Amino acid sequence: MNITSYFSHGLFKGKTIFITGGGSGINLGIAKNFAALGASIAICGRTQEKLDNAAVELRALGAKVCTAVADVREMAALEAAMAKTKAELGPIDVLVCGAAGNFLVPAEHLSANGFRTVIDIDLMGSFNASRAAFSQLQETRGSIIFISAGQAYMPYAYQVHVAAAKAGIDMMMKNLALEWGKYGIRCNSIAPGPIEGTEGMKRLSSPDALAQLQAGIPLGRLGTVDEIGQVAVFLASPLASYVSGSVLVADGGQNLAGSALFNIGAEKMMKTAATGKK
Numbered sequence: 429m430n431i432t433s434y435f436s437h438g439l440f441k442g443k444t445i446f447i448t449g450g451g452s453g454i455n456l457g458i459a460k461n462f463a464a465l466g467a468s469i470a471i472c473g474r475t476q477e478k479l480d481n482a483a484v485e486l487r488a489l490g491a492k493v494c495t496a497v498a499d500v501r502e503m504a505a506l507e508a509a510m511a512k513t514k515a516e517l518g519p520i521d522v523l524v525c526g527a528a529g530n531f532l533v534p535a536e537h538l539s540a541n542g543f544r545t546v547i548d549i550d551l552m553g554s555f556n557a558s559r560a561a562f563s564q565l566q567e568t569r570g571s572i573i574f575i576s577a578g579q580a581y582m583p584y585a586y587q588v589h590v591a592a593a594k595a596g597i598d599m600m601m602k603n604l605a606l607e608w609g610k611y612g613i614r615c616n617s618i619a620p621g622p623i624e625g626t627e628g629m630k631r632l633s634s635p636d637a638l639a640q641l642q643a644g645i646p647l648g649r650l651g652t653v654d655e656i657g658q659v660a661v662f663l664a665s666p667l668a669s670y671v672s673g674s675v676l677v678a679d680g681g682q683n684l685a686g687s688a689l690f691n692i693g694a695e696k697m698m699k700t701a702a703t704g705k706k
């Protein structure tokens with residue numbers, strides 16, 4: 429992590445960052461970058477053990493940490509998590525809506541409940557968190573960062589549920605930016621590309637498919653969780669004080685080449701899963 433080489437160590441001192449799904453992956457990477465810059469961090473997720481492990485890493489960076497078990501599909505749990513955060517760390521300055529669910533599935537095999545589950549976690553979960561945090565964000569004139577994806581603006585095979593959810597998130601983000609600007613609340617999305625070592629990439633790509641996908645990325649490599657953390661820090665910082673309603677794509681240029689390489693890899697993964705043969 430080299431964020432402190434570029435931003436002042438105390439940039440987020442006295443600020444509270446609440447991150448849904450903050451126990452792992454990109455969301456934990458975001459949490460660590462804020463922690464390294466002096467922020468207090470609240471993370472929620474479904475498993476206490478994951479949150480506890482993440483809290484150890486965040487405290488090692490000097491952060492005060494609040495953890496709360498809360499499924500973003502449950503408004504009451506989110507409200508309780510945010511009340512606990514306010515009591516322990518102070519009102520929320522930055523909300524990161526990162527909790528997400530994903531799996532590869534052909535649309536014709538996806539059940540209505542499977543589709544709804546991803547909409548509930550990604551889209552409803554992002555609304556629930558924003559709505560639950562509103563009064564605290566109004567108090568701090570804070571900002572919201574949504575975690576979107578390339579699926580929001582380009583079709584990817586076997587991702588119909590995720591596409592609908594992420595496109596919904598980006599449009600919701602723009603509506604909230606429009607309505608809540610008068611409270612000083614900025615809203616933006618980050619659309620990460622393939623990020624190494626994440627649960628998302630494990631679910632969407634085999635090692636073979638990943639190598640192929642990587643070859644098609646203009647920057648020639650996968651991204652890192654720190655690189656997404658750095659984008660989040662920028663968007664939440666005073667450097668982005670006039671940025672609201674934007675989708676910041678951080679994917680090494682992957683979208684410029686389309687989704688064909690991903691689709692070929694996904695097809696192979698589905699065949700392997702069905703036949704057991706590589």
Ligand code: HXC
Pocket residue numbers: 528529530531532533537538539540541542543545546549577578579590620621622627628629631632
């Ligand atoms: C088809 C599936 C399925 C699969 C679940 N379902 N997995 N359908 N193929 N592989 C269906 C189930 O059959 C069920 O429908 C419905 O979805 C709900 O499943 P549950 O297991 O009961 O849901 P739940 O326990 O709430 O778990 C949610 C989940 C799970 C999304 C299904 O995978 C999860 O908890 N994921 C969280 C972690 C995660 O996915 N991380 C990656 C995020 S990456 P029926 O009809 O049978 O009842 C990401 C990045 C995007 O989002 C972009 C990257 C570039």
